Amino acid sequence: MPFWDLLKLSLETFRTHRMRSFLTALGIIIGVMTVISIISLIQGMNLEVERQISTLGTNTIYIQKFAWGTGRIDFDEIGRRPDLTMEDAEAIARLKSVERVAPQRSRNVNRITYRGEKVTSVGLLGATPAVAATGNYSVEIGRFISSDDSLRKRSVCLIGGYIVDNLFPNENPIGKRLDLEGKRFTIIGVLERKGSFLGQSQDNIVITPLSTFDKYFPLPRSRRERIFNTLTIQVLPRRGAQIDVAIDQIRELLRRRHGLGYDKSDDFAINTQDTLREIYQNITRVAFLVMIAVAGISLLVGGIGIMNIMLVAVAERTREIGLRKALGATNRDVLWQFLLESVLLAAVGGAIGVALGLGIAKIAELAANLKAAAPFWTVMLGFGFSAGVGIFFGIYPASRAAKLNPIEALRYE
Amino acid sequence: MPESDLIRTESITKVYRTGTVEVNALCGVSLEIRKGEYVALMGPSGSGKSTLMHLLGCLDTPSGGRYWLDGRDVTTLDDIELARLRNRQIGFVFQNFNLLPRLTAGANVQLPMVYAGVKPRERPRRARELLEMVGLADRIGHRSNELSGGEMQRVALARALANEPSIILADEPTGNLDTRTSEEIMGLFDRLADQGNTIIVVTHDPEVSAHVRRVIRLRDGQVEGDGKGCHEGTA
Secondary structure: OOHHHHHHHHHHHHHHOHHHHHHHHHHHHHHHHHHHHHHHHHHHHHHHHHHHHHHOOOOOEEEEOOOOOOOOOOHHHHHHOOOOOHHHHHHHHOOOOEEEEEEEEEEEEEEEEEOOEEEEEEEEEEEOOOHHHHOOOOEEEEOOOOHHHHHOOOOEEEEOHHHHHHHOOOOOOOOOEEEEOOEEEEEEEEEOOOOEEOOEEOOOEEEEEHHHHHHHOOOOOOHHHHHHHOOEEEEEEOOOOOHHHHHHHHHHHHHHHOOOOOOOOOOOEEEOHHHHHHHHHHHHHHHHHHHHHHHHHHHHHHHHHHHHHHHHHHHHOHHHHHHHHHOOOOHHHHHHHHHHHHHHHHHHHHHHHHHHHHHHHHHHHHHOOOOOOOOHHHHHHHHHHHHHHHHHHHHHHHHHHHOOOHHHHHHOO | OOOOEEEEEEEEEEEEEEOOEEEEEEEEEEEEEEOOOEEEEEOOOOOOHHHHHHHHOOOOOOOEEEEEEOOEEHHHOOHHHHHHHHHHHEEEEOOOOOOOOOOEHHHHHHHHHHHHOOOOOHHHHHHHHHHHHOOOHHHOOOEHHHOOHHHHHHHHHHHHOOOOOOEEEEEOOOOOOOHHHHHHHHHHHHHHHHOOOEEEEEEOOHHHHOOOOEEEEEEOOEEEEEEOOOOOOOO
């Protein structure tokens, strides 16, 4: 039997059983709709996180005492590690694969004030001029810190947009003096805005020369406090050089400088954006698995619904099947007739589900502060999966129809 | 075997098993039917005439014996070849018409053509010709559940002729019709027989068998009589 005739036959059946077909497809519709909307939102979140990660400065390598991650941290072991030093930074800067090196320290400042106005919980970064490249900072107005500032340990600073908004809504901040926990800093520049990272503003920041930072905030004596307070070395690999090559060379160099034998593990950590990505992926993997399980269950339920209704249809149309066989339908013709019906039912349900899912994701994007993105593969996945469900759950009813004995089928009342 | 034998059976048997009980529905039926014959298959219920019709119509295969249809040994054919035979060689007419109620008269007539792979453009034209032949051209667009019993059986007859079969097999074709309509339908069969079609009518109605030129009587799964004359019914 030609395919076109089979198709017409199935569509005819849907037309005569509109309500039943719709209700049968509803299970698939709801399942696919849920999956597509959740995938869209997760994909949107992934893209947003990816965009935020890239604002940190592409390819930048962070050398620190501790590795980024979500696991348990052994503070005693990390506390015993040697501090990274300016000499380490200078040695790294001499590596062939390295373009820029920016040693830096940071701490949280409880509050900064200007003429009675205050901003709390500010990130203070003590850095060298190289941080502009490694940390992806640009100057909006004024100038960046210079090596002269570093050399003379000048009390100068750059401020982020968040601080401008709060302390200098209507005036030019350049040349004004900030009070930073009792220390006075002259503003020499304003940083371009970076937006927020994982919900935290990157514009609530003050950058000052590293030497000035060291002068005002010497390293604490406690080993534990020093873990987060000591020197971090930001490295930008040379353009065209493999980031892995740079990492290997840095690791080798630091192990040699720290006198580590072959049997000793690293007493420092090399973090990259990939580390952040891995952390994020580890967190979202669970969400993904749960979602796939939910989707699987709902498609299973939808598939059972389809199988149920197809068995009813086969029973209802036993006489028709007998007649068709008497008129020349082969077993395969009958099989295809019913299989195509269940596949179409599921696939159309899947298509509607995809459309509704994309709609819901779009509404969520507009209504809530969420991002949605639906790559083409999700659409194909939703559609293909539901068609697959149609085949899987349609094959049994269809083969039952195909195997009917025509004589008995014709006698069926 | 002479070429003019369209149907030839050689002691075919059919055994049904229900649990441990075996029922011999046919116990060695041998007969020949030539092209163009107009035959009635008669017998009381349980005589095996329905079983024989199913076997002749290739809806079932015999338990033993041989059956040649148009020179082909049907007993060796598989499911697909049997379906093809039913489609091309045999036109069924049933007691309860067996039209698909949701389809129009025209679409019902087209059904066998669909399975024969007749081009979609050609089907409506042929369906119209066939319905004209049975006098129902004006009903082509009517759904079959809007037709009267006689009209339904005419549509069924048109459907049986769709692929120009070599045999028309009718199972009690007037069983659900009143006397006047029955006569009309039998008149159609007579006309088809006159045009040279081979027709086998299964019936227990003497009025029907009065129309045919040969009566085969079955009893207890065997041929009891095979009369060429009109020893009964026709005056």
